Amino acid sequence: MDGDTKTMTFLQELQDEPATLDDILISCRATLKYAIKTAHPRYFNQLSTGLDMVGLAADWLTSTANTNMFTYEVAPVFVLLEYVTLKKMREIIGWSDGRGDGIFSPGGAISNMYAMLLARFKMFPEVKEKGMSSVPRLAAFTSEHSHFSIKKGAAALGIGTESVICIKADESGKLIPADLERRILEAKQKGFVPFFVSATAGTTVYGAFDPLIAISDICKKYNVWMHVDGAWGGSLLMSRRHRWKLDGVERANSVTWNPHKMMSVPLQCSALLVREEGLMQNCNQMHACYLFQQDKHYDLSYDTGDKALQCGRHVDIFKLWLMWRAKGTIGFEAQIDKCLELSEYLYNKIKDREGYEMVFDGKPQHTNVCFWYLPPGIRYMEDKEERKKHLHKVAPVIKARMMEYGTTMVSYQPQGDKVNFFRMVISNPAATFEDIDFLIEEIERLGQDL
Amino acid sequence: MDGDTKTMTFLQELQDEPATLDDILISCRATLKYAIKTAHPRYFNQLSTGLDMVGLAADWLTSTANTNMFTYEVAPVFVLLEYVTLKKMREIIGWSDGRGDGIFSPGGAISNMYAMLLARFKMFPEVKEKGMSSVPRLAAFTSEHSHFSIKKGAAALGIGTESVICIKADESGKLIPADLERRILEAKQKGFVPFFVSATAGTTVYGAFDPLIAISDICKKYNVWMHVDGAWGGSLLMSRRHRWKLDGVERANSVTWNPHKMMSVPLQCSALLVREEGLMQNCNQMHACYLFQQDKHYDLSYDTGDKALQCGRHVDIFKLWLMWRAKGTIGFEAQIDKCLELSEYLYNKIKDREGYEMVFDGKPQHTNVCFWYLPPGIRYMEDKEERKKHLHKVAPVIKARMMEYGTTMVSYQPQGDKVNFFRMVISNPAATFEDIDFLIEEIERLGQDL
Numbered sequence: 082m083d084g085d086t087k088t089m090t091f092l093q094e095l096q097d098e099p100a101t102l103d104d105i106l107i108s109c110r111a112t113l114k115y116a117i118k119t120a121h122p123r124y125f126n127q128l129s130t131g132l133d134m135v136g137l138a139a140d141w142l143t144s145t146a147n148t149n150m151f152t153y154e155v156a157p158v159f160v161l162l163e164y165v166t167l168k169k170m171r172e173i174i175g176w177s178d179g180r181g182d183g184i185f186s187p188g189g190a191i192s193n194m195y196a197m198l199l200a201r202f203k204m205f206p207e208v209k210e211k212g213m214s215s216v217p218r219l220a221a222f223t224s225e226h227s228h229f230s231i232k233k234g235a236a237a238l239g240i241g242t243e244s245v246i247c248i249k250a251d252e253s254g255k256l257i258p259a260d261l262e263r264r265i266l267e268a269k270q271k272g273f274v275p276f277f278v279s280a281t282a283g284t285t286v287y288g289a290f291d292p293l294i295a296i297s298d299i300c301k302k303y304n305v306w307m308h309v310d311g312a313w314g315g316s317l318l319m320s321r322r323h324r325w326k327l328d329g330v331e332r333a334n335s336v337t338w339n340p341h342k343m344m345s346v347p348l349q350c351s352a353l354l355v356r357e358e359g360l361m362q363n364c365n366q367m368h369a370c371y372l373f374q375q376d377k378h379y380d381l382s383y384d385t386g387d388k389a390l391q392c393g394r395h396v397d398i399f400k401l402w403l404m405w406r407a408k409g410t411i412g413f414e415a416q417i418d419k420c421l422e423l424s425e426y427l428y429n430k431i432k433d434r435e436g437y438e439m440v441f442d443g444k445p446q447h448t449n450v451c452f453w454y455l456p457p458g459i460r461y462m463e464d465k466e467e468r469k470k471h472l473h474k475v476a477p478v479i480k481a482r483m484m485e486y487g488t489t490m491v492s493y494q495p496q497g498d499k500v501n502f503f504r505m506v507i508s509n510p511a512a513t514f515e516d517i518d519f520l521i522e523e524i525e526r527l528g529q530d531l
Numbered sequence: 532m533d534g535d536t537k538t539m540t541f542l543q544e545l546q547d548e549p550a551t552l553d554d555i556l557i558s559c560r561a562t563l564k565y566a567i568k569t570a571h572p573r574y575f576n577q578l579s580t581g582l583d584m585v586g587l588a589a590d591w592l593t594s595t596a597n598t599n600m601f602t603y604e605v606a607p608v609f610v611l612l613e614y615v616t617l618k619k620m621r622e623i624i625g626w627s628d629g630r631g632d633g634i635f636s637p638g639g640a641i642s643n644m645y646a647m648l649l650a651r652f653k654m655f656p657e658v659k660e661k662g663m664s665s666v667p668r669l670a671a672f673t674s675e676h677s678h679f680s681i682k683k684g685a686a687a688l689g690i691g692t693e694s695v696i697c698i699k700a701d702e703s704g705k706l707i708p709a710d711l712e713r714r715i716l717e718a719k720q721k722g723f724v725p726f727f728v729s730a731t732a733g734t735t736v737y738g739a740f741d742p743l744i745a746i747s748d749i750c751k752k753y754n755v756w757m758h759v760d761g762a763w764g765g766s767l768l769m770s771r772r773h774r775w776k777l778d779g780v781e782r783a784n785s786v787t788w789n790p791h792k793m794m795s796v797p798l799q800c801s802a803l804l805v806r807e808e809g810l811m812q813n814c815n816q817m818h819a820c821y822l823f824q825q826d827k828h829y830d831l832s833y834d835t836g837d838k839a840l841q842c843g844r845h846v847d848i849f850k851l852w853l854m855w856r857a858k859g860t861i862g863f864e865a866q867i868d869k870c871l872e873l874s875e876y877l878y879n880k881i882k883d884r885e886g887y888e889m890v891f892d893g894k895p896q897h898t899n900v901c902f903w904y905l906p907p908g909i910r911y912m913e914d915k916e917e918r919k920k921h922l923h924k925v926a927p928v929i930k931a932r933m934m935e936y937g938t939t940m941v942s943y944q945p946q947g948d949k950v951n952f953f954r955m956v957i958s959n960p961a962a963t964f965e966d967i968d969f970l971i972e973e974i975e976r977l978g979q980d981l
Binding site: 094095096097098099100102104105111112113115116117119120126127129131132135137138139140141142144145147148149154155156157158159165166169188191194198201208209210211212213215216218219228230232233234235236237238239241242286341348349364365367368369371372374376377390391392394395396399402405406407408409410411474477480481484492493494495496501504 | 548550562609616648679687799820824828846930943946
């Protein structure tokens with residue numbers, strides 16, 4: 082069998098008998114060959130891109146250590162590194178002396194679910210033993226532009242998606258505080274108990290930052306837990322130039338912040354930060370005596386596993402910690418600032434360029450730049466409905482061609498009544514001005530005949 | 532600063548300025564130096580031990596690929612490998628043609644929580660939108676020896692820990708089916724709706740296998756979802772000699788099976804297998820249009836992300852798939868059989884040895900061997916209460932000394948009215964008969980003066 086045929090059959094069924102080492106290497110090479118090159122500076126498809134060499138080395142060391150975060154006993158160094166890093170992140174949020182709590186969880190959706198779980202427990206601690214039947218009907222609030230994990234969490238936690246009330250966003254994707262207050266009052270009138278507001282710092286599509294100060298005033302007024310989903314935008318706290326976009330975050334009860342997005346830490350690395358100490362432990366602990374023995378010979382407060390929903394928990398901390406050591410806070414700041422600069426460059430290049438239309442006005446708030454590309458054929462169509470129909474099909478075709486040529490990758494989607502548009506995001510510090518120029522030319526090259 | 536002083540301060544606060552590359556290497560060396568050597572053949576402390584070289588290489592490749600399981604578009608190879616591997620696992624469970632569904636999740640606790648979520652949705656699909664207020668009070672059933680994640684799951688899902696009814700286990704830790712039926716009837720009489728039974732295949736402490744056939748008969752009779760938590764014991768399905776212990780597993784609605792435990796796949800690698808196709812998707816999907824676009828240029832059934840609770844999902848499949856290729860099914864079988872043989876060897880050596888008492892009679896069912904070591908000083912104590920009080924303190928002291936000497940590590944815990952005892956488990960195929968001999972001698976050396 083020659084190499085190519087072998088490559089094509091590497092996906093064969095799993096066998097009883099072992100393969101040869103040669104076959105294993107062929108499988109590895111084929112896996113890398115057909116993998117998407119997420120580290121490539123022209124891969125703009127997701128919020129997590131790039132490949133930091135120190136982060137990669139740290140992940141390799143983590144794999145080699147092959148241990149578990151549940152007890153200090155089996156992960157003494159990693160537990161301590163998690164402690165110092167979470168504390169540092171809380172300081173950056175602005176909680177005094179970095180006090181509070183937190184955990185690294187398997188992704189932003191789970192971090193957000195943790196926040197909702199804590200909010201419910203804080204208001205109704207009996208829910209842990211008695212379940213939702215002991216609790217009035219709850220209502221959670223989040224912007225119509227927020228991440229779908231808020232609804233997923235509500236479904237899983239037995240709250241129900243209908244109890245997640247979507248608040249209107251303005252043209253640029255920011256939650257409208259007046260609508261939040263109106264909907265809270267409305268829910269109360271209907272007998273619901275508002276318990277959770279999830280503000281978004283950096284929405285997935287527009288990159289919008291909800292007005293946190295105004296939202297926190299409303300949360301305080303109605304005694305509702307304020308969560309900030311900063312999975313995408315939280316990292317801007319590292320930048321002196323951009324952190325004002327999260328002003329008010331220090332008033333939140335909990336914050337999701339994913340270093341695996343804008344800080345280019347290898348996947349996965351997501352933190353939930355919580356202002357109140359001890360709440361996570363009370364909410365989730367089950368005192369399994371075969372894991373959290375009370376007569377160990379060390380300080381049991383280092384056994385942080387019982388505050389997690391998980392039992393075993395993957396070590397996600399080392400790559401973030403080591404990258405932080407290697408870059409310093411100023412290194413992260415520089416790479417974040419650079420990505421935002423690239424976005425602004427893209428925005429400036431296309432906002433008045435023929436064939437482009439911006440999805441909303443104004444400079445990018447995060448690195449998201451949302452736009453339509455209009456091929457010459459539909460640029461001057463007079464029938465607006467016809468034009469819209471055609472335009473809807475443009476981005477999927479260009480994207481498919483990008484993938485076939487293997488030159489670049491960028492995401493698209495519809496939103497509300499807006500037909501398919503491109504959403505550019507930049508989180509890879511390896512990207513350059515030339516890559517942005519290339520993207521524009523490539524879209525035009527691949528789309529001009531449509 | 533000399534090397535030692537530097538090592539001791541490597542845990543310093545995170546700084547604004549970057550550290551030198553030398554400092555980074557010192558941090559890496561220190562992290563490995565103070566790490567617990569989980570791959571050492573005398574590390575018996577957890578259910579996940581060892582370090583498979585092919586698995587490690589696969590994890591390194593996974594880190595390098597740095598992608599996300601949510602869409603085929605960004606993880607084409609890994610999505611396909613997950614598909615073929617889950618199918619193979621379902622075939623091994625015994626579901627016809629490997630039909631069904633499944634997912635790799637961040638650990639057994641989350642896999643068990645998925646199962647409970649699916650069981651609830653299957654019986655009351657309206658819970659997704661309307662929450663638990665649309666549902667009668669539910670009751671879940673599991674053995675008193677089961678894993679604490681069943682209660683954690685119930686707390687999180689808004690079912691409440693009081694709705695988890697603990698069924699009596701016999702002396703060897705197996706759930707007693709008659710007690711299960713009695714408690715189901717009792718719950719029904721009290722107006723609860725039984726919706727979920729979690730049988731355990733390989734309990735955490737005793738390694739007991741619940742009688743699945745008898746349990747499945749009861750589940751069928753009362754129309755209750757049958758879950759098998761085989762996080763620890765599921766891998767015995769790979770062994771022709773031991774798979775009878777899971778007879779009846781093919782009747783389950785869902786099965787948790789963690790290859791990161793008895794198959795020595797690097798952490799994390801946990802699968803939930805589900806008999807009914809499509810249920811996970813219906814239960815969890817939220818149709819986020821910015822991720823799961825409906826006008827992509829490939830078969831959308833490969834976009835498996837919307838059936839997960841998570842949005843981004845770590846690639847856990849490649850290490851299992853590559854190890855399977857490298858060993859074949861018979862390779863896994865051989866290493867599992869060997870670990871069970873080592874356990875039986877340990878059991879035979881200590882069951883009649885002076886100074887040892889077994890916690891329960893009979894040969895080990897899994898690799899768990901539970902025993903007390905009685906130092907000479909308390910071996911002949913007549914006052915039973917006094918003896919118990921002393922004995923309770925023995926295991927913690929011996930364990931602390933093991934860790935101080937750095938020679939071996941084994942877990943201990945109390946259970947019910949039984950004072951602290953050792954729980955040996957063997958999941959590292961690198962362990963040998965000599966390591967078992969060493970353990971016995973080491974316990975005696977470290978404990979003889981107590």
